[in-house]
Amino acid sequence: MANLSRDTLRETVIDAILAVAPEADIDALPPDRPWREALEIDSFDFLNILVDLEKRLGVSVPESDYHELATLEGLIDYLERRLAG
């Protein structure tokens, strides 16, 4: 798991988002914009995405880290760091 490439990680994240929001157009998403608002991901959806990511990657995100997940790049950075650590 630890040596997942960033691209693979990105795909995993996108898969998890699409599972909740199948119509989401992620390619059109500016990388530094808060993705939840742009993709209309409410707190329940967000929770489901975190559950999904935990299942796929084994990373459990504590609530105190939520602020690091505001942008898609931030989320991927965060997961990469957690997987490496």
Place this chain on the structure above:
Amino acid sequence: MSEFRMPSLGADMESGTLVEWNIRPGERVERGQIVCVVETQKGAIDVEIWEAGTVERLVAEEGQKVPVGEVLAVILGDGEKDEGGKAEDDGRETPAERPTPEASQAPSPRAPDLSPPPTTATPDVASSGVRLRISPAARRRAAELGLDPAGVNSSGIDGSITLEDIERAAQAAQGGQSTRAVATTDAHAAMRQAIATAMARSKREIPHYYLGNTLCVEPALAWLETHNAERPVTERLIFPVLQLRAVALALEAVPELNGWFVDDAFQPAEGVHLGVAIALRGGGLVAPALHDADRLAPDVMMAALRDLLTRARKDRLRSSELTAAGLTVTNLGDLGVESVQGVIYPPQVALVGFGRIAERPWVRDGQVVAARCLHASLAADHRVTDGALGARFLTRLTDLLTEPERLWPT
């Protein structure tokens, strides 16, 4: 003898199509049991019955369109068979008591039941009310995926939908093109129409007044973080649970906002059942009721909300959930808006709206600090309440969200 009638599942519902009976004459029904499926403009609804008894006869047939209030079935209530007079109304004799197996005294040796265990079936009805030609395996898979099989392209024998068709549709949906959205275009058009009717009626008939308040949610968020800190993701609460709880408790203080305006009079609700406005992906809106929101412990409330959200998105709501709410809560904060000036869902008399949580300058102990804040609003029916009552409610709501330890006092 009582009559089970086509329920009114919304102010705008005129009729429904009976899709499927789950009961048969002679069967016993319990209060709260889902007895039939009714197709409405809002999709297929599982309809519950509110009286226990025995099914005397089914009046409506599957596939029949029945106006609201018309008789669907006749139920023999518990103990009614003793009241001989009642049966005279329809000129028929009181049905004789059915012999029960227990009544037989003689030992009746029965062969052990060697038949295989019954398999459970899932409803298999397209939104048009016509039976879908779909394989059993495909039907089961569609249910697992929460996918409406109606409208899925079929490739199987005799034009049937196969497992592969369902998988393909599910993949297409995941790939960005929502099969569900395509498949349910008609249903969504109907839903749009229903929303249009209800909202037009609301704006036409209800004299709204609006109140708003910005409040600091740092204490509430701290409470939530503490609560969630040691919990796995699956057991965490989300902020809306706190919001709903606060609304429920505030309603206890101002019950005049919890109920319906019917026949030119306010009719208070029994119990605090909050309508939760849920935007459906692909368009549309439903607001099913979260029952007894004033009495649920945090985890129980979260579970109830999770169940409601999941089923709403799978189009598997129950009839009571569509009619029980005495007030609706809408939360558009996740969509980035600051504040909501809501439209009341008739015949309800108020609607609470929440905007997004964002950092703002906030004065604490005489100092301006950055704090996470939230705008809460109330839209209320001036025929039932005045601004003073509305203000009392909003103040109470603000207090509760500002002092979260009061939400579930120990």
Place this chain on the structure above:
Amino acid sequence: MTASPPQEGPDASPAIGAAGLDDPDRARALMWQMIRIRRFEEKCAELYSAGKIRGFLHLYIGEEAIAAGAMPALAERDTVLATYREHGHALARGIPAGAIMAEMFGKQEGCSRGRGGSMHLFDVEWRFIGGSAIVGGALPLAVGYALADRLAGRDSVTACFFGDGAVAEGEFHESLNLATLWQLPVLFLCENNRYAMGTALERHQSQVDLAAKAAAYRLPSESVDGMDVVAVARATEAAVDRVRAGQGPMFLEYRTYRFRAHSMFDPEHYRDKAEVERWRQRCPVETFARDAVACGLLAATVRDEVEREVAEEVDAAVAFAEAGTWEPVEHLCRDVYAREVRP
């Protein structure tokens, strides 16, 4: 078609009767066995009317001399196969009266655990292989039993009782042929009571002399008066000796008569009351009891003693059956296979 006149008795062997015996113990035993069968069956008829016994009930009353006379000729190592009218054979072979009565009650203490009823009495311990209700169906089994004994080198005899109706079945002919062809130790014992259910012998057989018919298969064949228990015993003993000696199978016809209807629900349209009455005059129990006293073999008081003993045994059998238990319904599917097999 020339129908032979009804034969009132045997013409192949002279009457013997009690006078043919010199052993009082033996005479008492024969009388006891016949009375035992008679009283047991009378009780069965009573219990049938009371609803305790159900299904078909075929009574042997009138034919007791055969079971009582023939069975003692067989050894424990021999095998007995019988028909659905087999209460007398089962009793005479040694199966306890209580186990038979319990079987008719349908209780699991019955000799077939209540699965067979009146028509299907089995007891492997006594090598009593029941109770076949397919007329003629037991004859091939008897051939197989004898074949196994022969192949295993045992000197056992297989005795197969059947009625005159079985003579019309193909299995009768096939079995007599095969047993003779292979010279197997089978004793074919035909109880000719003159009616295949309601069809008189001369109405279903072209040749009513059954011994002559059997003889066509080239096996020794004899007829004997089936109402004379001593004649039955003598003829059967000789036949058993012959078969056990390895001289192949033998056919024995017992000419008899059933006094009661075919089964409990039979209005007897097919025979005259006068005919039944004529045969009743030759009742094997009464004639033997009378003759045994007349010729000084038994004291006049013995009859009463025997009746008392038998009444006690029958009462005990009924009590045993009444006290019996029902096999649990969960056991219904047991013993369809010897191995555990899912249907």
Place this chain on the structure above:
Amino acid sequence: MTTQTIAYREALRQGLRAALADDERVFLMGEDVGRYGGTYAVSHGLLEEFGEARIRDTPLSESTFTGAGIGAALNGMRPIVEIMTVNFSLLALDQIINNAATLRHMSGGQLNVPLVIRMTTGGGRQLAAQHSHSLEGWYAHIPGLRIVAPATHEDARGMLLAALEDPDPVLIFEHALLLNVEGTVEGEPRPMELDHAAIRREGGQVSLITYGGMLHKTLAAADQLAAEGIDTEVLDLRTLRPLDDAAIMASVAKTHRVVVIDEGWRSGSLSAEIITRINEQAFFELDAPPVRVCTQEVPIPYARHLEDAAIPQVEDIVAAVHRLLG
């Protein structure tokens, strides 16, 4: 272990020879099993090897020599009764059903009948309507009987040995068209258990469920289908009573589509029973209605072209799979 290539007939003979050599209680009985060498030459040479006491020619008395087999089995022997064809077994139906299948239960468990009855079954040899039928499905209706249909050479010799070890009556149905078919066996004959079906070809798209003579046609159809890119699984039932429900349902759960190939007639058939069980136990696994390939509902005619048209052929099986896949 040595691998031999032998005809099915020879495999049957190897099984008989091993059974007779292993157990003194075993003997073979039937019409023309001895001097003639067996109607289909299955028992050829056994009379010379084992003698007249154990290889017994019988008169044409199916009921009585079958009943004698039952009696001998009840009395400690392990008889093998050979009935020339399944049509002739109807003459022994009384003994098979009223006695062999019934005695254990009716006697309250006191008796059991360790009898083996072998008979040929099936059409395809222009023998017309009294030598060509497939009635094994009928026998499979009867509680108390075990019905097996060896389709492979190993089963042809091994199921007989297992049947002789079974305490209950076992009927072995040997398809006449298989007798000349060559196949391989390993080493010495050994008992092949009677409880389980066998997957003869693994596949994922469609389950082809069959037995006996139809196995070979089904495997040929599976080859053709594979050439078209259709991946079928072939399940050989082996035992027709009791059916191996678990194996059937496992295959259905894998492929979700079923074709049952049964040389019996369709109405009230074994194929009907199998599909009913699938509906009862695996309804929600089905992705298409189950399909049957059965014999046309006529007595089997003599003329070659009519007989071929009556009995399921490879192309019928292929067509059924095509139809199923839409």
